[in-house]
Amino acid sequence: MIVTVLYMLSALTGLNKGIKFLSTSNVVVAILLMLFLLFTGPTNFIMNFFTTTLGRYISNLPEMSFRMAPFNEENAGWLQGWTIFYWAWWIAWAPFVGMFIARVSKGRTVREFVTGVLLVPTIFGALWFSVFGGSAIHLEMNQGVDIAGVMAELGTETALFTVLENFPLSGVMAGLAVLLISTFFITSADSATFVLGMQTTNGELNPDMKVKVAWGLVQSGTAAVLLWQGGLTALQTASIIAAFPFAIIMILMVFSIIKAFREEARIYTLKRKKREQR
Template identity: 70%
Template sequence: MQRVTKVFYISAIVALLFIIWGVIPESVLPNGNLDHVTSTIQSFLVEKFGWFYLLTTTIFLVFAIYLIVSKYGKIKLGRPGDEPEYNYITWFAMLFSAGMGIGLVFWGAAEPLSHFYDPPYGEGGSNEAARAALQYSIFHWGFHPWAVYAVLALALAYFKFRKQSPGVVSAILEPVLGEKRVKGAWGTLVDFIVVFATVFGVATSLGFGAIQISGGLSFVFGFEQTFTLQLTLIIIVTILYMISAMTGLNKGIKYLSNTNIVLAISLMLFLLFLGPTNFIMNIFTTTLGSYIENLPAMSLRMTPFQEDSLAWTQGWTIFYWAWWIAWAPFVGTFIARVSRGRTIREFVVGVLLVPTIFGALWFSVFGGSAISLDYYEGTNIIQYIDDLGEEAALFAVLEQFPLGTFMSIIAILLISTFFITSADSATFVLGMQTTGGSLYPPNIVKLVWGVIQSSAAAVLLWQGGLGALQTASIIAAFPFAIIMILVVISLIKSFRQEVKEIEMRKKARL
């Protein structure tokens, strides 16, 4: 434990205090329990600063696109002779698995169906609602979240591999804040926010992952969905991801990520060809086109004169933007770690384009099938969501097609491997951020963070406090959005200085 920084101790203590706070019931602390306090703060931020989230995420997307076409695109994330550590397939698999794999499985059918009956505009259950449902599902999981990840990951990779800076977020801000502030209290605060958002964001996902796996086992095999089953799943997954974490990036996460992609593509192709194939591909083509066409308008849509639409935007789009920003430290750090040797142009194109297209196809297959079943065949999938929760939507859809049970088993395996990969990646990131940016954090540090994450998920799942933990993580997105704006400024300053130095060296040779 000699290599850990003070951020480790501060973050671990705060995490334990939040877990204790989270299990205190409202009867003991009226209006002072974690759920009430975090919900109040989050509601205030969404209501008063929704415009801020929309503007900042859009700025990150515009900046990412600018880097693709700019003169900075040729800069390599590493030294001139560095080559990529992983091939394209493994690289895409790793960034996708860490980024949002388990979320796509959870929401692939549930979100489009929810938007279909409660659309951002117009009448629910109509043709217009069906188009909007898929368009906004792709919007919420497309360019914007991946731009948030890309900007931070790019900055971390650039400063770590090209400038030989420590691989922590605070080190990126040295061109803006100065060396003294970065190595002092301000740097500690920045790194603490990073760890805070990561711990609670991933702990929440672990809890919800356990809920969906137990929901799948209940739906397919008739298991009773109890806390005991969910706790057992958390313990099993914790053991598996800690074993994986101990083996390092080149074994555990690499192999699991490749497995994730194989399972995800297999499940998607099964449903694509066993389901309404022509309908799905028509939806994919049309929706992708309308998404690109309406992207600027959707990016800045607040509807201040329509209260119902404004509430929808706050509850979905702004919530998602805050959630992606909260997840950026975790996903960004991991993507940066596996991206050494790529050029800025190659990096940004890969991170933005590939996951967005895959996500669009995923929602078209699962969301399109769900809407087709409800709208054209009257299967009433939405009733399963109302009765059993969103975690049942995927299995309810798969049940309607040939080989439905087989596909559900694949889905449960996929959720489990995504579950393990996300937790595995998080322990690596937390270890890296609390050991001064070490690319190979000690196993004991990863073990501590693994136990804290799983304990938080289990305890708060037992007490019904996962929603409060998720809200607490999202609250961290507000100050981190400001940090990310400074990251953009820092990158621009560094790129300009580097290009200037390159031009001076060229002139000197002449």
């Protein structure tokens, strides 16, 4: 309920106020938390871990993208629970995230868009996982902290706080982590509320408050019902079901954007020739 109220307030204040403030604060807190672990933890190990895993990821990405493990049921189950699920998860988010990023990127060039949306977040994400994952692995391997046991007994969610317990200012860092998790939820939900408002008002760049309130309540109610009926599994299943039809649309969008770029290039060429003839 608290998260619902906060993300609705953020969405109601508009793009340049609540949403911008929360998003900026979110990034700042995330960077500070990451840098704290990086420089107070095993810095050399983490950077080596980052370089190695990033290189392995890039080199193995084509093979991993087509891996389905048809001859190994255990591996197939892991792929379904992680790789395929997160593909579907992000495809389900694509309509909201895509439109929201397009809205805030108005006036940017394609090069700026690709750099800001694809390259920078990818590198930052790799560094983030290297810092937190590398810290956990280092604690497990070299300091005897049973991170895997904690995950098996108490759940994956508790592993973060187990890691933070082994760093200076653990209480403060745990508080920042909780704050960060909350703001991630809020910023995701307020942007979705904003985009849904745009979609249902014929593309209005600043939807009416009543529309945003309505969509905020619908989102909150839907999530609550799914969690109440089947827990997180029901929510994940609903995401995958919603993602399937949009996956087909995304394939068509690939051809659409290629066509749009070609048309824009043709128009640009014609304008340049006209200027040269003057």
